[in-house]
Amino acid sequence: MTTIRDVAQQAGVSPATVSRVMNGLVGYTDATRQRVEGAIKKLNYEPDSLARTLKTRQTSVIGLLAPMVSDALASEVMRGVEDAARERGYAVMLGRTGVKSTFIAGYLRTLRTYRAAGVILISAVITPEMRQLLGPAIPIISVAISDNSGSPSVAINDELAAYDATRYLLKLGHRRIGLLAGDPVSVFVAQPRQRGYERAMIEAGCATVTAAGTFFYESGAPGLAQLLQQDPDLTAIFAMSDEMGAAVVNELQKLGRRVPEDVSVLGFDNTSTSQHVHPALSTIAQPLEEMGQIAVRKILRSRDLGPRVVQHRLIKRGSTGPPRASS
Known part of the structure; x- marks a missing residue:
């Protein structure tokens, strides 16, 4: 069975660096990240999610909620979120909530129970009620929309x-x-x-x-x-x-x-x-796919949750x- 030490040896880095890359933390270069991600793919490494849950009190799940948004736009963001999450050993829980606040609240309660690593909203702003339902330990970020309040977001102007x-x-x-x-x-x-x-x-x-x-x-x-x-x-x-x-x-x-x-x-x-x-x-x-990837990296770093404006073309x-x- 492939271990994190095998990945580290393949990439020429320490196990701690592999862990930082997989969890979206800081402290390494882009070249290092690419070597680690390449080693993970080559060795088909799957992290022990149970051990990580016991250690961090956090599951390897990222919530992705799509309120009222077009399927075409949502699918582009989803692709980016899933790719970035998978590279880091996380699964994505998708919820299509529509516009009913009760549906959104239900998903958020479930994600809090699961101790999700974070929640990404597609084209929906973060409300105080959402933060209260999730609690202070779970980061939340919106993609493809910004309320210009400084809330966590990845969006164009x-x-x-x-x-x-x-x-x-x-x-x-x-x-x-x-x-x-x-x-x-x-x-x-x-x-x-x-x-x-x-x-x-x-x-x-x-x-x-x-x-x-x-x-x-x-x-x-x-x-x-x-x-x-x-x-x-x-x-x-x-x-x-x-x-x-x-x-x-x-x-x-x-x-x-x-x-x-x-x-x-x-x-x-x-x-x-x-x-x-x-x-x-x-x-x-x-850049919807890229925006989904950025959102995953930001919530896993958790200290990097300010608004991010990306370029349109x-x-x-x-x-x-x-x-x-x-x-």
Whole structure:
């Protein structure tokens, strides 16, 4: 049976260093971490989780809770969380909680009973009630959302990302740009993104045209109808999620409008959905998988739980181009 000493010998480090790497602690270089992780994979090492539980009074479980969030976005974050957790000998307990606080509370109580190593929330802010249910010993962090209060989080700057997205469409020559927004009650995602869009449009001297969606595919077609009712001559639409963006592309084509020749469409998130539509969707990329990995490292270090802002980037694909008059 492979032991931690075997891994240490293979990697050329001490058993204590292997333990620090597996638990996400500090005190080693990236090169050392890569050697240790390579040795773990090569030797197929599986840590004795029972012994670790008895020693640390903590199980090898990380809770991953997804309240109301799109499947495409959640799956990207999950992949990063599971990869980072597995490398460190942790299992992931997934809970799809919806929007019902009773479901979230139930999962948190269970994770506290299990003495989980930490909890990661996907696109949901941390509330005082959540902290109380978990207790002070279990760290919690949110991914893909930040309330700007200093709470533990890994997220992009949503307002800046939406501003950059709108500026890109403006630079292509579009002046009649509609926004298919997310749920208006989404204070920490939809509202900042709308502010970014409005700021760019106002700076360019252009009128804003908005319709509310839900971030989900099903809201794309009715949202598009609302936008076109306000301005039938829109030449570009910025959707706050790839799912809504994909729905807009499909619905425009049903209406006989070509994408991007008649109407350009820009999404948000760079999930797999953005490439499963024709033409492929230009989008603002959140590094969702990497964000999940960062969250795992932060909760296992436990002393590194401040907010982390990661960089977004623009992905240009076939769904955007200059308006016909500018072509």
